[in-house]
Amino acid sequence: xxxxxxxxxxxxxxxxxxxxxxxxxxxxxxxxxxxxxxxxxxxxxxxxxxxxxxxxxxxxxxxxxxxxxxxxxxxxxxxxxxxxxxxxxxxxxxxxxxxxxxxxxxxxxxxxxxxxxxxxxxxxxxxxxxxxxxxxxxxxxxxxxxxxxxxxxxxxxxxxxxxxx
Amino acid sequence: xxxxxxxxxxxxxxxxxxxxxxxxxxxxxxxxxxxxxxxxxxxxxxxxxxxxxxxxxxxxxxxxxxxxxxxxxxxxxxxxxxxxxxxxxxxxxxxxxxxxxxxxxxxxxxxxxxxxxxxxxxxxxxxxxxxxxxxxxxxxxxxxxxxxxxxxxxxxxxxxxxxxxxxxxxxxxxxxxxxxxxxxxxxxxxxxxxxxxxxxxxxxxxxxxxxxxxxxxxxxxxxxxxxxxxxxxxxxxxxxxxxxxxxxxxxxxxxxxxxxxxxxxxxxxxxxxxxxxxxxxxxxxxxxxxxxxxxxxxxxxxxxxxxxxxxxxxxxxxxxxxxxxxxxxxxxxxxxxxxxxxxxxxxxxxxxxxxxxxxxxxxxxxxxxxxxx
Ligand SMILES: [Zn+2]
Ligand SMILES: [Zn+2]
Numbered sequence: 001x002x003x004x005x006x007x008x009x010x011x012x013x014x015x016x017x018x019x020x021x022x023x024x025x026x027x028x029x030x031x032x033x034x035x036x037x038x039x040x041x042x043x044x045x046x047x048x049x050x051x052x053x054x055x056x057x058x059x060x061x062x063x064x065x066x067x068x069x070x071x072x073x074x075x076x077x078x079x080x081x082x083x084x085x086x087x088x089x090x091x092x093x094x095x096x097x098x099x100x101x102x103x104x105x106x107x108x109x110x111x112x113x114x115x116x117x118x119x120x121x122x123x124x125x126x127x128x129x130x131x132x133x134x135x136x137x138x139x140x141x142x143x144x145x146x147x148x149x150x151x152x153x154x155x156x157x158x159x160x161x162x163x164x165x
Numbered sequence: 166x167x168x169x170x171x172x173x174x175x176x177x178x179x180x181x182x183x184x185x186x187x188x189x190x191x192x193x194x195x196x197x198x199x200x201x202x203x204x205x206x207x208x209x210x211x212x213x214x215x216x217x218x219x220x221x222x223x224x225x226x227x228x229x230x231x232x233x234x235x236x237x238x239x240x241x242x243x244x245x246x247x248x249x250x251x252x253x254x255x256x257x258x259x260x261x262x263x264x265x266x267x268x269x270x271x272x273x274x275x276x277x278x279x280x281x282x283x284x285x286x287x288x289x290x291x292x293x294x295x296x297x298x299x300x301x302x303x304x305x306x307x308x309x310x311x312x313x314x315x316x317x318x319x320x321x322x323x324x325x326x327x328x329x330x331x332x333x334x335x336x337x338x339x340x341x342x343x344x345x346x347x348x349x350x351x352x353x354x355x356x357x358x359x360x361x362x363x364x365x366x367x368x369x370x371x372x373x374x375x376x377x378x379x380x381x382x383x384x385x386x387x388x389x390x391x392x393x394x395x396x397x398x399x400x401x402x403x404x405x406x407x408x409x410x411x412x413x414x415x416x417x418x419x420x421x422x423x424x425x426x427x428x429x430x431x432x433x434x435x436x437x438x439x440x441x442x443x444x445x446x447x448x449x450x451x452x453x454x455x456x457x458x459x460x461x462x463x464x465x466x467x468x469x470x471x472x473x474x475x476x477x478x479x480x481x482x483x484x485x486x487x488x489x490x491x492x493x494x495x496x497x498x499x500x501x502x503x504x505x506x507x508x509x510x511x512x513x514x515x516x517x518x519x520x521x522x523x524x525x526x527x528x529x530x531x532x533x534x535x536x537x538x
Contacts, residue, residue, distance in 0.1 A: 034258075071204045083284070083329040085208035087201060087319035090327055090334075097331065101324075104332055106366070107393020110325025112336040113306070115313040118320055125322075 003029035068092040121161070128157050168242070171235050172249055172489065176275025176292070179253070181476045183295020187463045188411050190343040190383070193254065194301040194400075195290040196309050197328045197337035199319040205329035206267075206282040214266030214282050221281050224315040225270045230277060230308055239267040248485030254292060256280055277308065284329050285337075287312070296407060298340055298400050306396070325392065335392030340400055342407050347382040347460045348417035349410075351432065355384075358413055362406055366390060381452030381479070386410070418464065426520065433461040433518045441512050445498070446505040451482045466518035474511050482508065 003011045004027050011027035067074045069092065073085025084090065090097065101108055114122050131154050138147040178191045199205060203217050226236050239260070242250075247261040255278040256269050267282040280288040289312075291305040312318075319327040326337040333339070349355040359369045368389045386407060388399045421429045436457035440446075458475045461467045467475075480486060482504050488495055495503060 071208060073208060077208075081207065083207055084205060084327075084331070086204040087199060087321070087327045090321055090324055101331060101334070101392060105335065105390040105392035109323055110321070110335045110392060112325060112338075112395045113309075114325075115318050115320055116310055117313060122322070 001027055003027060003032050005029075005032040066092055124157055124161055128154065128161075131157070168235060168237055168246060171271060171273075171275065172246060175477070175480070176253060176255070178276070178292050178294040179476070179480060181294050181472070183293055183297050185411055186295035188345055188414050189296040189407065190345055191254070191292055191294055192296055192298045192301050192340075192342045193290055193292045194298065194305050194338065194340045195288060196305055197285040197326065197333045197339075198287040198289070198309070198312070198316075199327055199329070200286050201317045201319045203286065205284070206286060207284060207329055209282075211266055217286050218266055218268055218281050221287060221316065222268055222270070224312060225279050225281070227315075228308060228311055230304075230311075231270060231272055231279075233273040234270050235273070236270040237268060238265075239263045239269070240265050242269075245485055245488055249489055252480060252483040252485050257283060257288070259283055260288070277304065279308075285333075296342060296404070296411075298342060298404055298407075302338075302340065302396065302400050333391050335390075336394075336396050336399070338391055338396055338399065339387055340403055341385050341387035342403070344384050344386060344407070344410060344414075345382055345456065345459060346384055346410070346414050347456050348421055349414050350382045351429070352417045352421060354413070354417060358410060359384075362386060362410070365402065365406060367403060367406055380449055382456040383452075418460075422464065422520075429464075430466070430518065430520060433457045433466055437461070437512075437515070437518055440508050441515070442509070443505045445501040446482075446508065447501055448482060448484060448504065451504055451508065452479065455479055455482070461518050465521040467515060471515055474515070478508060478511055 001011045003009050006029060009029035009031065012030050013028045013033040014026075064075050068085055068089045070088035071086035073089050073092070075093070075096075078084065078089075078093065084093070098108060131150055135147055135150040135154065138144075138150060181190070183189070183192070200217060200220070203209065203213055206214055206217075209217070222236065225231060226234065239247075244261075247256065250256045250269070251258055251261050253275065255271055255275060257280065260267065260269065260280045260283040263282065267280070269278060269280050271278045276291055276293060278290055278292075280290075289305055289308055291301040291308075293301045293304075321327055325335040328334050328337050346355060346358075349358055362369050366389055368387050370385045370387075386403065388403055390399075436454040440451075440454050440458065455475060455478055458467070459479075462469065462472045462475055481490075484500060487500055487503055487507070490507075491503065
């Protein structure tokens with residue numbers, strides 16, 4: 001049996017872990033087990049390794065042949081490492097990504113912390129969407145006075161966004 | 166602050182005075198962050214890694230939390246120094262393998278450690294003694310906000326913080342507690358607990374060898390998912406589950422004391438005997454036996470004053486800590502001999518284990534005979 005990571009050397013370290021109630025087995029050679037730090041029961045490496053191995057298999061289905069314009073990372077690179085090359089890769093490989101993230105996480109949308117410097121922009125973005133919804137509704141309901149007011153507020157927000165960026 | 170000061174003093178979490186520290190050894194929260202416009206470390210050229218490093222390191226050093234920090238380039242640390250930091254959980258094994266282009270910044274209390282150019286540009290962690298996930302999160306969250314003002318983090322409107330590995334995307338947060346669960350292991354309930362925990366989307370890890378036994382009866386409980394939930398929600402869920410496990414472990418301890426007092430005393434007594442009289446001991450065996458000694462202290466079989474000694478041995482008998490205590494390079498065999506000798510020395514004054522109230526199945530205890538030896 002060969003090592004699951006390098007696929008070259010014979011596996012000598014056999015690990016099992018229960019993830020989501022399922023037993024997962026990983027077979028590693030001496031060198032890879034040392035490098036991945038999986039012999040350390042307190043490290044995070046084992047979980048990352050186990051999750052990572054599954055991840056690269058998920059990606060197999062789509063985005064074959066894609067290459068990141070920012071960093072040159074290819075689909076094959078991802079398959080090999082289970083890692084991306086740069087932040088832009090998340091958009092390059094977006095098609096395959098959704099499927100993979102679905103199996104891995106609780107949702108597909110970040111609901112946690114937003115960096116303080118981006119928070120303003122994000123709030124403005126949400127406010128803008130809300131106003132536009134209200135505007136469409138006002139127009140549909142033929143409430144033209146309200147619509148005019150909403151248009152002004154949207155214009156103000158747009159100006160704010162321009163000066164901020 | 167020079168590195169040997171860090172290496173020769175133990176961190177706050179090793180003192181084991183946090184809440185619930187009888188069962189929860191330590192709480193850790195780690196955040197992964199990357200800079201916009203640079204490839205992730207694993208895909209970056211050396212010059213790119215160096216420029217990221219020179220951009221991040223001064224920003225980290227200027228944090229108020231890092232006023233008394235030790236900041237060091239990876240290439241300036243010896244292999245042994247790195248290994249000691251790994252055993253203290255201040256850097257990861259992966260980071261220990263890095264050279265030029267990486268660095269680590271740690272505060273004096275060793276509650277904060279920030280790795281630069283590990284798998285992500287930034288891996289920041291807070292570690293506290295006992296069950297203190299919330300305070301560990303607060304600590305690292307503040308550091309993150311301060312750094313976020315100075316640095317341009319890669320952040321995606323839908324996916325949140327972008328990380329090299331998609332398993333970390335979103336919050337970039339991995340929160341974990343290291344738990345000591347000897348009674349659940351002894352009473353063969355630990356697998357049930359592990360399965361229950363997995364059902365609520367958390368991961369439990371011991372290191373499973375051939376059997377189902379974890380080394381030193383130590384298990385790490387952590388969140389598996391990082392996307393789709395708020396940080397606070399993840400921490401709260403984890404905290405609740407840990408409190409449940411503490412309850413189960415305490416129940417298992419009480420049941421063992423009531424229903425299997427002889428088995429319990431036998432396990433602790435054998436551990437005591439082997440630790441005190443052996444002349445060669447591998448690190449795995451040491452961990453497993455020390456676990457019973459720690460349980461013995463928790464249950465009052467040993468005087469409370471011995472707690473520190475036992476806790477310290479968990480870390481001091483690790484390979485790099487052993488090697489650090491001596492000038493010559495040790496072979497595995499010599500290391501096992503040194504380990505046994507350090508343990509014998511430390512436990513020389515430890516009295517034989519005795520249940521707090523006399524065990525019912527035993528003839529009247531003669532504590533004097535035992536204590537003299
Ligand atoms: Zn291998
Ligand atoms: Zn890329």
